Amino acid sequence: MTAGVPLEPWAMQALVDGIYQRYGYDFRAYTAESLKRRFQFVMKRFAVGSFDQLQDMILSDPDFFLDVLGHLTVTTTELFRDPAFYAALNREVLPRLATYPSIKIWHAGCSSGEEVYSLAILLREANLLQNTVIYATDINPLALDKARAGVYPVTSIQKATENYRSVVPNGDFSRYYVANYGMAALDRRLRESIVFAEHNLVTDSVFSEVQLILCRNVLIYFDKALQERALKLFDESLCHRGFLAVGIKESLQFSLLGPAYEEVVPRTRIYQKRISCSQQKY
Numbered sequence: 085m086t087a088g089v090p091l092e093p094w095a096m097q098a099l100v101d102g103i104y105q106r107y108g109y110d111f112r113a114y115t116a117e118s119l120k121r122r123f124q125f126v127m128k129r130f131a132v133g134s135f136d137q138l139q140d141m142i143l144s145d146p147d148f149f150l151d152v153l154g155h156l157t158v159t160t161t162e163l164f165r166d167p168a169f170y171a172a173l174n175r176e177v178l179p180r181l182a183t184y185p186s187i188k189i190w191h192a193g194c195s196s197g198e199e200v201y202s203l204a205i206l207l208r209e210a211n212l213l214q215n216t217v218i219y220a221t222d223i224n225p226l227a228l229d230k231a232r233a234g235v236y237p238v239t240s241i242q243k244a245t246e247n248y249r250s251v252v253p254n255g256d257f258s259r260y261y262v263a264n265y266g267m268a269a270l271d272r273r274l275r276e277s278i279v280f281a282e283h284n285l286v287t288d289s290v291f292s293e294v295q296l297i298l299c300r301n302v303l304i305y306f307d308k309a310l311q312e313r314a315l316k317l318f319d320e321s322l323c324h325r326g327f328l329a330v331g332i333k334e335s336l337q338f339s340l341l342g343p344a345y346e347e348v349v350p351r352t353r354i355y356q357k358r359i360s361c362s363q364q365k366y
């Protein structure tokens with residue numbers, strides 16, 4: 085009966101405060117709705133009878149917290165998710181990245197890696213993968229383990245193939261995986277340019293200058309102030325005229341940074357830093 089348990093906002097706030105004090109993971113600026121769903125999911129997953137009991141178990145047992153951490157964020161993703169987005173990225177952004185001698189990309193909130201491998205495939209087809217480093221980061225250690233393995237249920241491959249074909253109409257997706265025992269292992273060579281690492285958008289800082297940042301379907305779980313923090317981090321990481329891609333349901337429109345960016349193709353949520361007025365003079 086845990087799925088429908090009403091969770092009081094003050095009780096959830098007390099637990100996220102406790103998690104922050106005890107473990108340093110800061111979920112205090114996540115929306116109440118997303119916290120409620122995650123705690124309900126965790127109680128069901130670990131068969132915990134009450135929220136008080138969950139609080140005790142999390143705060144007194146670091147190993148249990150580590151197990152819970154892997155379920156505290158929503159990790160839904162897929163290969164070539166939103167094919168129209170990847171088609172626009174392929175058509176509009178990759179040719180511009182090709183003008184750099186070497187390319188650095190930050191994929192923030194990469195979850196179990198499907199989006200990262202999708203991008204790596206497009207970069208390989210554009211003959212750019214060997215000149216690229218992709219930093220693929222997430223707060224969730226369980227998701228990162230899956231991302232490093234690059235092995236996905238074979239049941240996801242049919243949808244992935246359809247998505248890929250909408251992006252590359254004559255492409256052959258079967259070149260990129262080997263299926264065995266119900267699982268599909270992606271080509272290991274795609275991994276050679278990818279660095280998977282833990283990075284927390286709430287507490288960590290910039291680590292490299294990059295030309296493209298993808299952070300899709302992550303900001304929707306943050307309150308306004310935390311969204312601004314993450315966007316500021318991205319702005320500081322992006323080079324002059326760098327590109328920033330957010331999810332289809334996300335936007336820079338209401339952000340303080342909005343005026344400094346233009347959408348490259350309408351409704352794709354791929355933005356590029358504008359040339360600022362001071363730069364235009366020179």
Ligand SMILES: C[S@@+](CC[C@H](N)C(=O)[O-])C[C@H]1O[C@@H](n2cnc3c(N)ncnc32)[C@H](O)[C@@H]1O
Pocket residue numbers: 157158159160161162165192193194195196199221222223224227283284285286299300301302305331
């Ligand atoms: C819904 S998934 C999106 C995955 C992928 N980008 C996509 O669009 O398909 C959201 C991801 O954001 C990650 N995330 C949530 N809070 C984060 C934080 N503070 N720092 C880094 N990643 C975070 C979650 O762990 C999860 O893997």
